Structure formats: structure tokens, C-alpha cells
Amino acid sequence: MAKERTRGQKISRRAFIISGAVIGGGFALGLGGVAFSNYKKKQFSGMGFEGAESLNAFIHITPDNKIKLAIARAEMGQGVHTALAMLTAEELEVDLEQIEVIHPQVESPYANVNLATHYERTSSSTGFHFMEKVAYILPYIATGGSTTIRDGYEHYRIMGASAKEMLMKVAMKKWLVDINKLKAEKGFFVNTETGEKVSYGSLAPFAAEEKPNNRPTLKAKSNFKIIGKPTQRIDLKEKVTGVAEFGIDVRLPNMLFAAVKHCPIIGGEITSITNESEVMAMQGVKHIVQWPTGVAVIADNTWRAQQAANALTFEIDNKGNEQLSSAHISKLLKTRLDKEIDHVKEKIDNTATALEASDKVFETQYEVPFLAHATMEPINCTVLVEEDKAKVWVGHQAPFLVTMATAKEADIKSRKVEIDIKYLGGGFGRRAENDFVTEAVRIAKAMKGTPIQMVWSREEDTQFDTYRPAAMASFKAGINADGTISAWENHVTLQSVLRSSIGRNFPLMTPPESQDTTAAEGALGLAYNLGARKVGYSFIESPMRLGFWRSVGHSYNGFFTESFIDELANEADTDPYEFRAKLLPSNSRQKKVLDKVAEISNWNSPLPEGKSRGIAFHESFGSIVAQVAEISINPDKEFSVNKVFCVIDCGNYVNPNTIIAQMQSGIVFGLTAAVYGEITIEEGKIQQSNFPNYEMLKLKHMPEVLTNIMENDEAPGGVGEPGTPPIAPALTNAIFAATGERVRSLPLKNHGFKLV
Amino acid sequence: MATYQLTINGKQQTVEADADTPMLWVLRDHLDLKGTKFGCGIAQCGACTIHMDGNAVRSCSIPVSAVSNAEITTIEGLSKKADHVLQKAWVEHDVPQCGYCQAGQIMNAAALLQRNSSPSMDEIETAMNGNLCRCGTYNKIKAAISSAASNL
Numbered sequence: 001m002a003k004e005r006t007r008g009q010k011i012s013r014r015a016f017i018i019s020g021a022v023i024g025g026g027f028a029l030g031l032g033g034v035a036f037s038n039y040k041k042k043q044f045s046g047m048g049f050e051g052a053e054s055l056n057a058f059i060h061i062t063p064d065n066k067i068k069l070a071i072a073r074a075e076m077g078q079g080v081h082t083a084l085a086m087l088t089a090e091e092l093e094v095d096l097e098q099i100e101v102i103h104p105q106v107e108s109p110y111a112n113v114n115l116a117t118h119y120e121r122t123s124s125s126t127g128f129h130f131m132e133k134v135a136y137i138l139p140y141i142a143t144g145g146s147t148t149i150r151d152g153y154e155h156y157r158i159m160g161a162s163a164k165e166m167l168m169k170v171a172m173k174k175w176l177v178d179i180n181k182l183k184a185e186k187g188f189f190v191n192t193e194t195g196e197k198v199s200y201g202s203l204a205p206f207a208a209e210e211k212p213n214n215r216p217t218l219k220a221k222s223n224f225k226i227i228g229k230p231t232q233r234i235d236l237k238e239k240v241t242g243v244a245e246f247g248i249d250v251r252l253p254n255m256l257f258a259a260v261k262h263c264p265i266i267g268g269e270i271t272s273i274t275n276e277s278e279v280m281a282m283q284g285v286k287h288i289v290q291w292p293t294g295v296a297v298i299a300d301n302t303w304r305a306q307q308a309a310n311a312l313t314f315e316i317d318n319k320g321n322e323q324l325s326s327a328h329i330s331k332l333l334k335t336r337l338d339k340e341i342d343h344v345k346e347k348i349d350n351t352a353t354a355l356e357a358s359d360k361v362f363e364t365q366y367e368v369p370f371l372a373h374a375t376m377e378p379i380n381c382t383v384l385v386e387e388d389k390a391k392v393w394v395g396h397q398a399p400f401l402v403t404m405a406t407a408k409e410a411d412i413k414s415r416k417v418e419i420d421i422k423y424l425g426g427g428f429g430r431r432a433e434n435d436f437v438t439e440a441v442r443i444a445k446a447m448k449g450t451p452i453q454m455v456w457s458r459e460e461d462t463q464f465d466t467y468r469p470a471a472m473a474s475f476k477a478g479i480n481a482d483g484t485i486s487a488w489e490n491h492v493t494l495q496s497v498l499r500s501s502i503g504r505n506f507p508l509m510t511p512p513e514s515q516d517t518t519a520a521e522g523a524l525g526l527a528y529n530l531g532a533r534k535v536g537y538s539f540i541e542s543p544m545r546l547g548f549w550r551s552v553g554h555s556y557n558g559f560f561t562e563s564f565i566d567e568l569a570n571e572a573d574t575d576p577y578e579f580r581a582k583l584l585p586s587n588s589r590q591k592k593v594l595d596k597v598a599e600i601s602n603w604n605s606p607l608p609e610g611k612s613r614g615i616a617f618h619e620s621f622g623s624i625v626a627q628v629a630e631i632s633i634n635p636d637k638e639f640s641v642n643k644v645f646c647v648i649d650c651g652n653y654v655n656p657n658t659i660i661a662q663m664q665s666g667i668v669f670g671l672t673a674a675v676y677g678e679i680t681i682e683e684g685k686i687q688q689s690n691f692p693n694y695e696m697l698k699l700k701h702m703p704e705v706l707t708n709i710m711e712n713d714e715a716p717g718g719v720g721e722p723g724t725p726p727i728a729p730a731l732t733n734a735i736f737a738a739t740g741e742r743v744r745s746l747p748l749k750n751h752g753f754k755l756v
Numbered sequence: 757m758a759t760y761q762l763t764i765n766g767k768q769q770t771v772e773a774d775a776d777t778p779m780l781w782v783l784r785d786h787l788d789l790k791g792t793k794f795g796c797g798i799a800q801c802g803a804c805t806i807h808m809d810g811n812a813v814r815s816c817s818i819p820v821s822a823v824s825n826a827e828i829t830t831i832e833g834l835s836k837k838a839d840h841v842l843q844k845a846w847v848e849h850d851v852p853q854c855g856y857c858q859a860g861q862i863m864n865a866a867a868l869l870q871r872n873s874s875p876s877m878d879e880i881e882t883a884m885n886g887n888l889c890r891c892g893t894y895n896k897i898k899a900a901i902s903s904a905a906s907n908l
Contacts, residue, residue, distance in 0.1 A: 077854030242791020425856030668892030
């Protein structure tokens, strides 16, 4: 296969003198199957890797021994750049400091196979192979579902090991020595007979001609020097000096700035601007762009653009949504909840019969509100549209959607879209949407040839979000005299996140209602022995735009199920930990995690007056997490969360520092929602707008978090999201333990509880 | 539009800007100092924290016309080689996650240590409470400030 070389590569090739012949051959490397063939067919653009020799689509080595590592996963704080670099460095035998992360273009080798297929890459199932093909063809490049390590744990090691083999073959030829006389360390091969050293950088041009081995031997876990060891993030220095470039920090020659105002009525449209000429006359204003749901003002700086956008007045078509309210949506959820389940997704035996035979039947209902993402970096996107091409600079979780949305809006071919993915100042699912990319392209299209940075105000970010849905759940369980459960019925009602989000971003892939995998996630397949089961969901419709929100369905189903289990423990007059422990299979990973959290929290030790504990347990994204919240609370309902004990079983893990950080992060995210989080609607409008009325947990309210990571040899699980679901029920269960008040709807502020 | 003479990170700068332009945007859009971040625009999150004559202020709410002769320091001017005691502590404690709020956090903490070189945990909590972090790096921030103070 022919390979295009950059000038730098030619020079490095010429400069290298080597003994022994170098055979020609393909440089493409995939994991075999579709990955490999598809990759061979499609010429890899290599953008961003200039001056480096490609040993495979991921690993590029410069003459001065730097490794340019392709990572098409969003770094939004969850530490994936560091983790994937660690996996590579381990097998390639280089120092982390040698690695520079480059976000590649939207190309097949970088597809997130795990997110697309929900299988491990080694699966032999037919379903996997079909979805794997789809992932490569799209190509499905996205970061979400806590999949980066699950997708990359073996993959990045294979890439590192394969590249090392290619380099080693050249070193063997150079010195005419056997493999056992070579030692790889810190980006060099050492000839152990002579002590000579040669850098990877000088071998790379020749190694690129070696045939890649798609099944290299990987290191045994016991030989790991980097994986599993506490490792500092690779992006620390740039993040403590203000140098790290986020989407909002992009600056280009002749760039202009745009501010946006959206139609204030949910689902409504702006029909006309009533003061366009006045706004156009404001200082620095260059252009006004209008579309059904919004208006943008382009000006010569952000402040002027914002001022001008704020001055806009317009007429709107409410589309009949002027009466939409939280109460209305709540009523829809409740009405639907009291009817039969539309989509039963789990059925074991006959719950009706089992309930009949139970010693005691207990039933109740729960409710959670809409939530916004509130990333610290407000939504923004920078675009340059030219005659037949476009470039987009953005922090984004789904670059393939960026490319697709840009091509569509600019009416150009996808391959004419270049992307530059920046750091994300928080993602949490919000930056997996393409609505803001489409807007930015629409704005830039109005001034072709001029790069335009669109920045939403915090108010627009809050009021034009793609929300975590409001949801309700009903439960009915049969309890036996011995404290076991004989029957479990659970009905969840909500508006479909998948249909709303995928319907907007990627309509062709919109699943039917019956195949919505997020609605009841966290309610299905619970590890507890619950006897007969009937679990499912029903949807309501509303004009609300919904999206993925850290842990998605688990964020509410975790609260629902772990609140109800706690209620059953109380009904059975059993300790909440003991009750759960009895329902989990002995010797299971789940039971071990639960036991461990009881152990580290000293669950059975008495607490002083005014203090209490609550426990919760939840599995999500391939990991098992249990948490104990230890709180102080007074009769005026003022409370503090003093400590959270957290145990995670995420199988084989990469960076314990990251896991500890992600558990803290998930806990803060979940606590913020549990205590304050609520997006409400009145007269068709979102009532919250900025941090004073959409509150965040602050530093002085942060609990001490003590995390324990289970050691085993299981497949890797996710860590970005699994820390979030258990904290709300752990907290409300602690409140119940202290006060006897069962909190069945969130947030806590609506029940008179105050975090102090 | 008016002309302003500003002292930023020890350097004299001339800026042409509308009188009501917040320092945040003067820094970001006029002077290309992008380490100072936009978060809320109403002084409620701390992402835009800078120093004005050594005090931590929210640059989104200070118009350029109100700055006059003040000495402004931004994250870019906190140290020459990323070696401010807090920056070193931030690295040592592996503090940032997404990193977006961290310049504001560090600038706020730097002003705290400037006026109180050995703050108690209560004083740290009170001083830092207005700086939001959505990633939950709060505990590491507290630890980093404590250890930085002990290294002063």
C-alpha cells in the first residue's frame, strides 16, 4: 500500500543509517477484522502527526523520540488522556513524559467499539460483529457511557506492543542480535551484549515498513510498571498555568464573536426581530443571524456581542407551549404511572401470585425533577466556513456528530470538514449534542471566510440545555416473615432520553420506544434476589429537549431502587446493610463490595447523637459501587454530609488516582443534584438561569470521601459515571435513619432540608 | 470606545475598549490572556478570578473603566515558570480534573495566602467557598492550599 510521507519523515529516513535490509509493507494496523480492512481501504489523513513516523494509526514517533499518540476521546476531566497514555506507555516501554496526545480526525481506526456495540472487543457474538462494522463505517467516535477504558484497555496495549515489536525487529537487524539480547526502556533499545543504545525515533522510519502484528503478546499483569500504579495526570502543568486550551480559548486571525438568544418558550419559535436595525447599529455589531429557535449577533468582541444579543426583542410563536409547566409534566408522569407498564423489560415468574402469597406487601412511589448539566465552561463552538470546506474548533464528546452536523449545515462533504477537538470544561453528556455545533456553523455560514466563535451566556446554557428527564417510579414488593423478598414490581415513567437526543442528533438511529436502553437502566437486572419480578417503563411526550446526563438512567433508577430497598429493610425491621447483604449472592462481587463498604465505614459502630449513616449500592457501566454517607443533622433539618465511604469494583483498572478523583467527582455531582438540583417550568419557560437559582455544591459542603478500590482480575469497568447513582439514596437513607422522614422526591431543599 | 492604560502582569498595556467592558473580556478578547475564564458573568462562580492590587476580584464584574491605575495579575502572571507555591502544590496533589475553574481557584487561593500565610482549614473554606468546581476537586484544593501554606 502506498503511503504518503511528509517532508519531515523523508528527512528522518535519509538521516538514518542502518545495516540490514528493510522490507516494504503496509503500515496499517488494526485489531483485525473490520478494523484492519476498513482502515486499509481508507487513507488515514495523519493530520496533527506531521514530522512523525506512523507505526500504526495510534502511535507516531518523531525523530527526537517523542510519541504522538492518537486519542479520539474527549478529555473532560475524567482523565482518559492520562489513562490511555499509560496503557500505551506500558507496552511500548516509554515514559509518560515522552507522550504527546493528539486528537485525530474523524476516521475509522478511532471508533468507540464498546460504546457502539455494548460488547467487549473480543466478543464473538454476531450482534457484536454487525455493530462493530457500523462503528467503523460511521465512524462512531464518541466519549460517553464510561466506555473509554472498557474500549481501550486492551486496544491501546495492543497498539503499544505491536509498535514495539516493529521497532524491535529493526533493532535486531541493526545489531544482528536475538530478541533476548534486546532490552526496551524509556523509548530506547539497549543491546545488552554491547551496552549500545538506539532510540525509537531513529528506528521508526524503518519500523514503519515492518509488517504489524495484530496479536502481539501483552505483558502479564504482574509485570506492569505503570498500569494500576498511582499516576499524576499528564495535563497538570497546562491546567495550573492557564495554558490548557478549551474550546472557548480558540483565537484566530480576524475572528469575530457571536452571542445567541434562544426562544424563551420551550419548543417555541422566533418569528421576527422587532428591533433589528437598532441592534445592527450598536457598536461593533457586524451581522444578525436568525433561525426558528434562536438569533445570533456577530460582533467584534464577546462583550459587544452579548450586549447586542441582550438588546434584541422579538416576536415568537409559542407553538401552543405557553401553558407548559412542571406541574403539568408531573401530572402526565403520575397518570401514566398508575396505568399498566407499556414496556416490560424484565419478567421472572408471576408477581401477582407471589404478592398474593406474601406475608406483607409494601408499595410506594418516587419522583425526580429535570436537571441541567451546568458545565463550568458555557457552551461554545468556533467555526470557519469557506466555499467548499469548513473547520470546527470545539470541545466535544462526539466528533462524528460534529462532522456530520457541520457537513449538513454548511452543505459540504463530510471529508471537507476538519475538526480540532479542544479540552472540555466539563461534558457530563451535554457536549455529546450537536445542536450548538449546528448553530455555530449556521452563524459562520452567514460570514464565509471569517472564523466566528459562538459563546452562549450562562443563562442560555441553563435555559437551552438538553435536560436529564423528570421521572417517576412506582414499586410494589412482597416481604416474607424471614426478611426475604418474594416479589418486586417496578414501573418507571418518563420522557425518552434516547428518542429525544438521538432523534435530534442522528434521526436514522432513533430506536423504537420498546428498545430504549436508558429508560430502565439501573432498574433492570438488579443483583438482589427479589423473587418474582416485573420491571419496565412507559413514556410520556413533552416538548422538553432531553439529553444524556452523567449516569443517565442510573441517576434516577439508582435513587428509586436503593430508596425502596431501604424502605423494605425498614418494613422487615432489619438493618439496611444486613438486609441488602442477605439479598446478594454469597461470594459474589456485589456482596464483597457491600461488605467492604460496611467494613470501612464501621457500619456497626455507634454514632453520637445527631449523626447517622445511610447505605446504597448500585451497579452501572460495568462497575459495582457501594457508598455509606455519614451525616450530621439537627431538628431544624440542617444537615452536613461529613464523610462518604465509597467502594468500587471496576475490575482491572489503570490509574487509581483517577478512580479516586472520579468517585469524588461523581459524588459531588450526585450530591449537588440531590440537595439542590431542579429545573422547573412555568408558562412554557425554564425558571432557572444561572448559579444563584441553579445552585452548585460549594467547597465548604464537600464531604471527606474515602474510596476503596477492589482488587481482582475482572474485565475493566467504567469510572466516570458509576460514582454518581448511589450518593442520593445513601444520603436520603441516612436522613431516614436519623429522622424517620423518608424523602421520596428530590431535591432535598423542597422538603425543608438545608445543607450547612 | 476609549483608551485605557493598564498594568497587567507587570506590563503596561494600552487597550481600546468600551468603558463598560468587563476586565474578563478585555483580558480574553483584547489582550489574548485566556487563562482567566468565563463562567457565569455575574460574579457567582469565581472562574474569572484575578488580582487587582493583590486582592482577588471577579473580573467579569469589574468594568475596565474602574481599573485605572490598579496592578492587575492574571494566572499568566502568577509565576514565570509555573513555580508559584500553589501551582507546585496543585501539581503535587494532582488537583485539576477538567481544569476549567482551576485558574480562578489558584488566583483566589494565592490572594488568601498573600494576606494570611497560615490559614486554618476554616479560613481556607471561607475564602474558597465562592469558587465553584463541577468536577469536585474541592478536597484536593483544600489539601493543596494547606500544603502550600506549610511550604511558605
